[in-house]
Amino acid sequence: MDAAIGALAERIRAAAESRRPLRIRGGGSKDFYGDELKGEVLDTRACTGLISYEPSELVVTARSGTPLAELEAALAEKGQMLAFEPPHFGSGATLGGCVAAGLSGPRRAAAGALRDFVLGVRLIDGRGRALTFGGQVMKNVAGYDVSRLLAGSLGTLGLIVEASLKVLPRPQQEITLGFEMPAARALQSCNRWAGLPLPISATAWHDDRLRVRLSGAASALRAAAARLGGDALDEPAAAQYWTAIREQTDRFFAGEAPLWRLSLPSGTAPLALPGAQLIEWSGALRWLRTGAAAAAVRAAAAHAGGHATLFRAAEKQAGAFTPLAPELARLHREIKAAFDPAGILSPGRMYPEF
Amino acid sequence: MGEALSLTKIDSARQRAVAEALRAFLPAHAVLWQEEDTRPYECDGLTAYRNVPMVVALPETEAQVQRVLRTCHAMQVPVVPRGAGTGLSGGALPRGDGVLLSLAKFMRVLRIDPLARVAVVQPGVRNAAISDVVSAFGLYYAPDPSSQIACSIGGNVAENSGGVHCLKYGLTVHNVLKVRGFTVDGEPVAFGSEALDAPGYDLLALAIGSEGMLAVTTEVTVKLLPKPQAAQVVMASFGDVETAGHAVAAIVAAGIVPAGLEMMDQPATRAVEAYVNAGYDLEAAAILLCECDGTPEEVADEIARVREVLARAGATRTSVSRDEPERLRFWSGRKAAFPAVGRISPDYYCMDGTIPRKRLGEVLNFIGEMERKYGLRCPNVFHAGDGNLHPLILFDAASADELRRTEQFAAEVLEKCVAVGGTITGEHGVGVEKIDQMCVQFAPAELEAFHALKRAFDPKGLLNPGKAVPTLRRCAEFGRMHVRGGQLPHPELPRF
Numbered sequence: 001m002d003a004a005i006g007a008l009a010e011r012i013r014a015a016a017e018s019r020r021p022l023r024i025r026g027g028g029s030k031d032f033y034g035d036e037l038k039g040e041v042l043d044t045r046a047c048t049g050l051i052s053y054e055p056s057e058l059v060v061t062a063r064s065g066t067p068l069a070e071l072e073a074a075l076a077e078k079g080q081m082l083a084f085e086p087p088h089f090g091s092g093a094t095l096g097g098c099v100a101a102g103l104s105g106p107r108r109a110a111a112g113a114l115r116d117f118v119l120g121v122r123l124i125d126g127r128g129r130a131l132t133f134g135g136q137v138m139k140n141v142a143g144y145d146v147s148r149l150l151a152g153s154l155g156t157l158g159l160i161v162e163a164s165l166k167v168l169p170r171p172q173q174e175i176t177l178g179f180e181m182p183a184a185r186a187l188q189s190c191n192r193w194a195g196l197p198l199p200i201s202a203t204a205w206h207d208d209r210l211r212v213r214l215s216g217a218a219s220a221l222r223a224a225a226a227r228l229g230g231d232a233l234d235e236p237a238a239a240q241y242w243t244a245i246r247e248q249t250d251r252f253f254a255g256e257a258p259l260w261r262l263s264l265p266s267g268t269a270p271l272a273l274p275g276a277q278l279i280e281w282s283g284a285l286r287w288l289r290t291g292a293a294a295a296a297v298r299a300a301a302a303h304a305g306g307h308a309t310l311f312r313a314a315e316k317q318a319g320a321f322t323p324l325a326p327e328l329a330r331l332h333r334e335i336k337a338a339f340d341p342a343g344i345l346s347p348g349r350m351y352p353e354f
Numbered sequence: 355m356g357e358a359l360s361l362t363k364i365d366s367a368r369q370r371a372v373a374e375a376l377r378a379f380l381p382a383h384a385v386l387w388q389e390e391d392t393r394p395y396e397c398d399g400l401t402a403y404r405n406v407p408m409v410v411a412l413p414e415t416e417a418q419v420q421r422v423l424r425t426c427h428a429m430q431v432p433v434v435p436r437g438a439g440t441g442l443s444g445g446a447l448p449r450g451d452g453v454l455l456s457l458a459k460f461m462r463v464l465r466i467d468p469l470a471r472v473a474v475v476q477p478g479v480r481n482a483a484i485s486d487v488v489s490a491f492g493l494y495y496a497p498d499p500s501s502q503i504a505c506s507i508g509g510n511v512a513e514n515s516g517g518v519h520c521l522k523y524g525l526t527v528h529n530v531l532k533v534r535g536f537t538v539d540g541e542p543v544a545f546g547s548e549a550l551d552a553p554g555y556d557l558l559a560l561a562i563g564s565e566g567m568l569a570v571t572t573e574v575t576v577k578l579l580p581k582p583q584a585a586q587v588v589m590a591s592f593g594d595v596e597t598a599g600h601a602v603a604a605i606v607a608a609g610i611v612p613a614g615l616e617m618m619d620q621p622a623t624r625a626v627e628a629y630v631n632a633g634y635d636l637e638a639a640a641i642l643l644c645e646c647d648g649t650p651e652e653v654a655d656e657i658a659r660v661r662e663v664l665a666r667a668g669a670t671r672t673s674v675s676r677d678e679p680e681r682l683r684f685w686s687g688r689k690a691a692f693p694a695v696g697r698i699s700p701d702y703y704c705m706d707g708t709i710p711r712k713r714l715g716e717v718l719n720f721i722g723e724m725e726r727k728y729g730l731r732c733p734n735v736f737h738a739g740d741g742n743l744h745p746l747i748l749f750d751a752a753s754a755d756e757l758r759r760t761e762q763f764a765a766e767v768l769e770k771c772v773a774v775g776g777t778i779t780g781e782h783g784v785g786v787e788k789i790d791q792m793c794v795q796f797a798p799a800e801l802e803a804f805h806a807l808k809r810a811f812d813p814k815g816l817l818n819p820g821k822a823v824p825t826l827r828r829c830a831e832f833g834r835m836h837v838r839g840g841q842l843p844h845p846e847l848p849r850f
Contacts, residue, residue: 054710054712055606055607056603056604056606056607056711056712057603057606057710057711057712058606058611059710079609102551102556108550109550112524112528113550113551115556115559116524116527116528125803129799130799131797131799131800131803132797132800133800133803135775135776135777136710136775137708137709137710137740137741137742137775137776137777137780138520138521138708138739138740138741138742139516139520139525139708139737139740139741139742139777139780139781140708140777140779140780141513141514141563141777141779141780141781141782141783141784142777142778142779142784142788142792142795142796143784143792143795143796143800143804143822143823144560144563144564144568144804144807144808144823145514145527145559145560145562145563145564146560146803146804146807148527148556148559148560149555149556149557149559149560151556151559152551152555152556153555153556157555168611169609169610169611170609172609191469191470191471192469194471194580195468195469195471195491195492195493195578195580196492196580197492197580197581197582197583197648197649198580198649199648199649199652216648216652217648217651217652217655217656219649219651219652219654219655220648220649220651220652220655222651223649223651224649263547263549263550263551263552264549265470265472265547265548265549266470266471266550267467267469267470281550284549284550285550305547305548305549306547306548306549307547307549307552307553309553321553321554322553323553324553324554325544327537327541327542327543328543328544328554328557331543331557331810331811332554332555334809334810334811335555335807335810337810338803338806338807338809338810339803339806350554351554
């Protein structure tokens, strides 16, 4: 197995020397995400396998090429889960791609994001050096938090060869309640409920229908359901529904219209942008299908105190991600140069300038 | 202590020049340079290390902070930021050639948004004060370091502070949405946002826990959580610490993530009981405190499950808090552990290593060996749920020999933590205190990566220099090489 890592490091060293860009890729399930894909493919899938998993320590460590489905199945066997419910976006999704993309699913607003669960990473930087940051313990403040910096870095800082994640027990039980209500009322309700001690683990609103998932002990769910009202969905349908939201296989996500991801302060009133919206995370995440100009979408998100990502689109001339303020852009370039001085790792995937 | 501490001498001409430059825009009471005024700033919560700063600046507005930074940057003066000064690793230890930048006057709560569950506060606001002001909305700020009545949120951001509830509710990094401030040259920056993420790299995660070395914080947006409707604590007694350690693993293995899970050994409970009368079982070799919170139904369910697991795991006695005053009394002992130990010894030295829980027995036995080796006592309090140890070495600082033995004792324990797969610091930070142990935990290339990150924010190395990350030369002088898996990493690299 270490031969696989050695080979990857060797490829990176050679690429740095010849200044030929590399495109780090696991299962390719998130090729659509971000800007340009430049360079020769560096496939991580030979670097695979669970390294350690002890349920009573609440930590799993695995190689980056490990299929995400395999990892989640191993956790499920012990009654545990990745609490941030990462979207796979395809059967080939790997752990490394999951960490590098930094995306989280429906449980994010309640449980935390991927970056909140990253405890440590082992990576190969742009010079081909193996570096280890963080570890397998919950609390660790030795040195800067490079592991979390790697989360969502889209392969631009290094090749993640191994990651340790905090895991949590699966909830004892889940139920999903449905409510008919327009967006404004759904936003009000979700935010009000989120401020109350209720076991809400996910919310999603579209087409004037709000669904609220509750997770926890049976007694707590009964009490919360009685308080919230709504109609309970039957269990298999509810599970299918949340999977369709997480994996974007719901009808809302079908078709050719560009898909925007708006990350906003959760209390933001419904945005007056053309197109259909699907609202998750109590209002903090809004999916928008629209042909509206990128500048208009980004301006609306910025005005609300958030940002807009052109998530899926046939063309992304406007750039996938909201441009950074000048001082932040400078810091990004410097950090990129610190890890990848030759600029060969997934260049242009996040921003055109690096 | 080397680099950070060797700079104790104050150059009086330089002092006058810097004080005058700051006086050009700060009022007289906001620039301190006479020793009677600067002496109170000579140390933070780690009193073993002291340095009188050349000048202390006490700005009151963001514009003033920016000008302090610009002025110091132009004059090439090192700047050490300081919050409430309760840090336990010397992160705010001043320099005789530097300006101590106190954020103590930034004490306002700027905005509370109960619907969005956020509060925007200035860095000098005390941790506990946040929960107090949002309490009327049924909300609270979760991280609760034991110094929470005194420590400030700005310092919490610098250290990524934890507390007794982090297994379930996380550390500072999990509960802060946004940090605004300035880089060392006075450029305004904002990391994170009031949304749940921000574009680009996660600079918020990088800034939190960076020990004031990447930027100066002037505003913090924190996430607020609904106050749990109910909370109860189970207190369990054990005949030996190892059994107590296994009981912790058994609780987690049963699928329970308690709100708090703390352990204290007998020397610690005895010190505490004499101080606060928390009602601890003084015959037990160790006690566990396990808090369950949530709706009344959830709490009742979880308490029943926890008691069952504890009984099976060999608890000799368990009792459950009957009401809120009793719950607070159970916690009062744990939260007063440090001052209680302070009463039975002239000085104590608090360690902060974190280990995989399964190695607890081994590490506690090792600490026992060290007590005998160095002839010093060491009660233990322990955030058992997340593996974070706080052994407290008792010593008398008046004896140079005891101080030396204490430092060696601590160094051996921290290195043991690394050897079992843990870390030298879980929540107190590296500061100046554990800087040599960083050489054990990290390989030269990793330390170089930290220095490169530091240069990205602070190319001249003027913001809190000499803390947290040792130079490679220092590690070479320290003489202990980082070893992982029995092999020296990167044989291609030159050794110092």
